[in-house]
Amino acid sequence: MRSSRFRRLAARALLIGLCLHAPGAVLAEEAGKGPVTNLPLPRYVSLKTDEANVRRGPSLSHRIDWVFRHRDMPLKVTGEFANWRRVEDNEGQGGWVHYTLISGVRTVLFEPERTALRSQPDPEASEVAEAEAGVIGRLGACKPDWCRVTAGGETGWVEKSAIWGVDPEELRD
Structure with missing residues (x-):
């Protein structure tokens, strides 16, 4: 046994x-x-x-x-x-x-407590909306340092470093 x-x-x-x-x-x-x-x-x-x-x-x-x-x-x-x-x-x-x-x-997760969605991929561009940590957004185009994201009915550009779900070197049309 x-x-x-x-x-x-x-x-x-x-x-x-x-x-x-x-x-x-x-x-x-x-x-x-x-x-x-x-x-x-x-x-x-x-x-x-x-x-x-x-x-x-x-x-x-x-x-x-x-x-x-x-x-x-x-x-x-x-x-x-x-x-x-x-x-x-x-x-x-x-x-x-x-x-x-x-x-x-493709979706992304906002990680910082607050992240600005901007009208253009530029830190000086006007703020379209703001996302809190844990918000999930749909990923659009990505440039070297910025990605276009739609979250909560708003679309804007965010710095890649503020989101999880995209590689730092990834580019998307």
């Missing part, structure tokens, strides 16, 4: 190891493109639903560590395995979510 329990534990440890380090489970540090989607790793996406289970590994049998509860929340994809994506939030917390729960629509 003891040896069968040991075999079950050893098999479970092997399965966990395979899920975390399977040939198809590529993490951002290992490659520039995902083996499933052929899209860049890391990359930003957004949460498509109001609620998403975040699992310890890439399958329904893995434990749910927590639940993301904010539709449109920006996430960083850092790995892929079959229909699963390894994601992180702005605090570096994450895990595996099913690909149907994420969207390619």
Whole structure:
């Protein structure tokens, strides 16, 4: 009886190891493109639903560590395995979510207590609106230091350093 329990534990440890380090489970540090989607790793996406289970590994049998509860929340994809994506939030917390729960629509999270949305990508341009920390906005065009963002019905330019969900060197039309 003891040896069968040991075999079950050893098999479970092997399965966990395979899920975390399977040939198809590529993490951002290992490659520039995902083996499933052929899209860049890391990359930003957004949460498509109001609620998403975040699992310890890439399958329904893995434990749910927590639940993301904010539709449109920006996430960083850092790995892929079959229909699963390894994601992180702005605090570096994450895990595996099913690909149907994420969207390619780009959103950003305002991080400073208050951030001005400006009429032009210039710190001296007039202020169109102001966003508080935690506000989620839709990402538009990005220049070297500025991005156009729509949040709360207002559209304006914000400095990249004030938002999470876009790489510092990323440019968008």
